[in-house]
Amino acid sequence: MALLLIRNDKNYEPWIEALKKADSSITVVTPETVENPDEVTMAVTWKAPQGSFADYPNLKAIGSMGAGVDHLFEDKSLPGDVTLTRVVDEKLASDMQEFVSALCLNHIRNLKVYSALQDHSNWKPTPYRRAKEVCVGILGLGTLGQAVGTMLTNVGFKVTGWSHSKKEIENITSYSQNELDAFLSEAEILVCLLPLTEKTQGILNTELFSKLPKGAYLINVARGGHLVENDLTEALKTGQLSGAALDVFNTEPLPEDHPFWNNKDIIITPHIASMSNAASVSSQIAKNYKRLQKGEELMNTVSHDRGY
Numbered sequence: 001m002a003l004l005l006i007r008n009d010k011n012y013e014p015w016i017e018a019l020k021k022a023d024s025s026i027t028v029v030t031p032e033t034v035e036n037p038d039e040v041t042m043a044v045t046w047k048a049p050q051g052s053f054a055d056y057p058n059l060k061a062i063g064s065m066g067a068g069v070d071h072l073f074e075d076k077s078l079p080g081d082v083t084l085t086r087v088v089d090e091k092l093a094s095d096m097q098e099f100v101s102a103l104c105l106n107h108i109r110n111l112k113v114y115s116a117l118q119d120h121s122n123w124k125p126t127p128y129r130r131a132k133e134v135c136v137g138i139l140g141l142g143t144l145g146q147a148v149g150t151m152l153t154n155v156g157f158k159v160t161g162w163s164h165s166k167k168e169i170e171n172i173t174s175y176s177q178n179e180l181d182a183f184l185s186e187a188e189i190l191v192c193l194l195p196l197t198e199k200t201q202g203i204l205n206t207e208l209f210s211k212l213p214k215g216a217y218l219i220n221v222a223r224g225g226h227l228v229e230n231d232l233t234e235a236l237k238t239g240q241l242s243g244a245a246l247d248v249f250n251t252e253p254l255p256e257d258h259p260f261w262n263n264k265d266i267i268i269t270p271h272i273a274s275m276s277n278a279a280s281v282s283s284q285i286a287k288n289y290k291r292l293q294k295g296e297e298l299m300n301t302v303s304h305d306r307g308y
Contacts, residue, residue, distance in 0.1 A: 002027040002039045003289050004056065007065070008047040015044075015065070018282035026289060042289050046276075047071045053079060061085060061292050063285060066276040067092055067144060069302050070196035070223055084302040085288055087281040093147035095274035096193075100148045100221060101155055103245045103267070104189055107217050108134055112243070112267065131156035137187025139203075140194035140222065141167045141174060142308070144274070148193065160186055164306075184211040189219065195308030196223040206231040215242040221273040224249040229260070236265045247273045 003019070003026050005012050016028050027039075031052070034040065040056040046065040053059055054077055063085040064072060072084055106112060108129045117124050136152050138145045141163040149159045153171040161167065162183040166176040175183040184190070190212060194200045204220065205228040218241055220227055229250065235241040245267040246260065252271055260266050288298050302308060 001041050001293060002029045002034065002036075003285075004034065004040045004043040004059075005030050006043060006045040006048040006052050008049065014278040015282070018278035019286055021279075022282040022286040023290070026286060042292055044285055045072070048075065050075050051077045053077065053082075061288070061298060063087070063288060064302075065281070067274075068195070068223065069308060070225070072302070073197075073307055080304065083292075083298055084304065085298055085300050086302055087276060087284060088143055088300050089276065089281050089284075091277060091280045092274045093144055096144050096221065097148050097151040099247075099273040100191055100219060101151050103219050104134075104136055104152065104157065104191075105131070105155070106267075107189060107243065107245075116264065132158070134158065134188050135160060135186045136189045136191060137162065137183055139190065139192045141169070141172075142193065142195070145191075145193040146172075148191065157189075181211055184208065185213070187216060188213050189217045192218075192220045192222045192226050194222050194226060196225045197307035201225050202228050204228060204232070206234065209235040209240050212240070214240060216240075217242055218244040220244070221247045224252065232266075233259065233263070236263065241265075243267070245269070247271055 005015055005028060012030050019026055019028050029040065037056050038058055041058055042061045043053060043059060044063045044065055053062065059079060059082055061083040062072060065087065067086055069084065069086050072078060108131065110126045110128050113126055135158040138149050138159065138161040141149065141161040145161060146169055149161055149169060149172045152159045159171065160173040160175065160183055162175045162180055164177060167174040192204060194203065204226050209231065232244060243265045247269045248271055254260065254268065260268060284299060291298050
């Protein structure tokens with residue numbers, strides 16, 4: 001039996017080394033080194049090219065190397081009878097907590113404004129808001145959303161969240177499906193941490209922006225597919241949104257001629273809010289592989305129907 005690694009960047013060595021360290025008995029192969037495709041029972045991937053799984057007839061499970069799984073569903077040839085999994089990593093959660101908190105504080109304390117003023121040697125104190133005066137709304141209260149919300153409450157922000165089902169989280173007001181408008185009406189800073197599915201594709205659009213408080217601030221650390229880019233540009237022009245911080249984009253890397261680069265109201269980061277580390281997640285991948293061999297239920301499974 002063998003565990004197959006497939007990555008779009010073919011950066012396999014850190015993963016092979018980490019998996020061998022986690023469990024030296026596992027045979028780890030890549031599309032370039034596999035000798036007998038029939039022996040592959042599990043694949044772990046990040047943005048595998050379309051049709052990558054077609055040559056492995058005994059594949060029983062496919063795992064994402066990260067928390068996101070939308071890239072799995074982009075492959076229309078994905079076998080419908082395999083078990084899908086993702087990784088749940090405390091380091092991913094803490095990285096996201098720190099990143100989103102930094103962006104929220106950067107916004108309310110006007111640090112981007114001062115950076116622009118510095119370019120012109122302009123000493124201009126600007127009024128600011130305190131965390132306890134600001135409501136942060138989190139679209140998506142999954143593992144990462146709950147972690148981010150908890151840290152933001154510790155910083156002092158009022159925090160609300162919206163998700164498929166209502167959650168019980170200390171100091172966070174939870175809204176569910178039919179309460180989206182009520183949730184949006186309070187969110188002075190909106191953080192998108194939704195999974196990307198057919199239902200959430202393009203959810204960050206003009207209609208949604210219009211339901212936010214005038215001058216709300218957008219942070220998207222989920223997927224580029226959530227955002228209708230032209231709608232964001234227009235919302236910034238009209239002042240419906242005061243600014244945005246984007247870590248994810250429809251096309252990555254963001255093309256050099258993309259208009260976002262020259263928009264002073266947008267902070268751009270290159271998809272670095274939280275990044276999967278082979279060393280920190282290899283042990284759970286190895287455990288899932290052993291569970292598969294024993295016929296046991298796998299950890300952190302993903303629903304084919306829901307897409308997350």
